[in-house]
Amino acid sequence: QKEVEQNSGPLSVPEGAIASLNCTYSDRGSQSFFWYRQYSGKSPELIMFIYSNGDKEDGRFTAQLNKASQYVSLLIRDSQPSDSATYLCAVNIDRGSTLGRLYFGRGTQLTVWP
């Protein structure tokens, strides 16, 4: 079982809608959670990170974490065509040493159509 699972999509939403991206993780030692955006041919760009249960909001983006269900999501409000990209979910897992590597899902491709 992979540490991080994402639906690869594609997810297609109209401009102005809410896009909902989901991620599940398998290791209960997962401590911190990250969402990266990656445009085609470019490197990952950090959008949000979250450590505690609940919601964290930053502009049009909201990250939600539920540790009991081992589930993290990203909501994008008022979606814009420029949000069209692949969204990568990543986790840090505490396996007895200092937190190091990130474990990534395969990403969800989002298309926002005008």
Place this chain on the structure above:
Amino acid sequence: DTGVSQDPRHKITKRGQNVTFRCDPISEHNRLYWYRQTLGQGPEFLTYFQNEAQLEKSRLLSDRFSAERPKGSFSTLEIQRTEQGDSAMYLCASSLAGWGLAKNIQYFGAGTRLSVL
């Protein structure tokens, strides 16, 4: 520019040749990571350094791969006797982190795209 810098951006090589990539992290960051990403997949961890020390290596990192960070600043990743399966985007990231529940926010460079013919 104070971001993570990688060089070269693109590398085309013939099978069997050696290649070396360089990464310059954000200046105050003590951790440096290498990941590899193939089409349609998320980045896969290869190795990371805290200062000069290489703290973890993935099973993916065969004997043909070696990474160094000799002075705790820039790092190099060398692939010897390249194979077509090595074709990928090689990503470098850096963070400022310590022991315990570190936030470990990793910032990525633009990557080096390797094509092995």
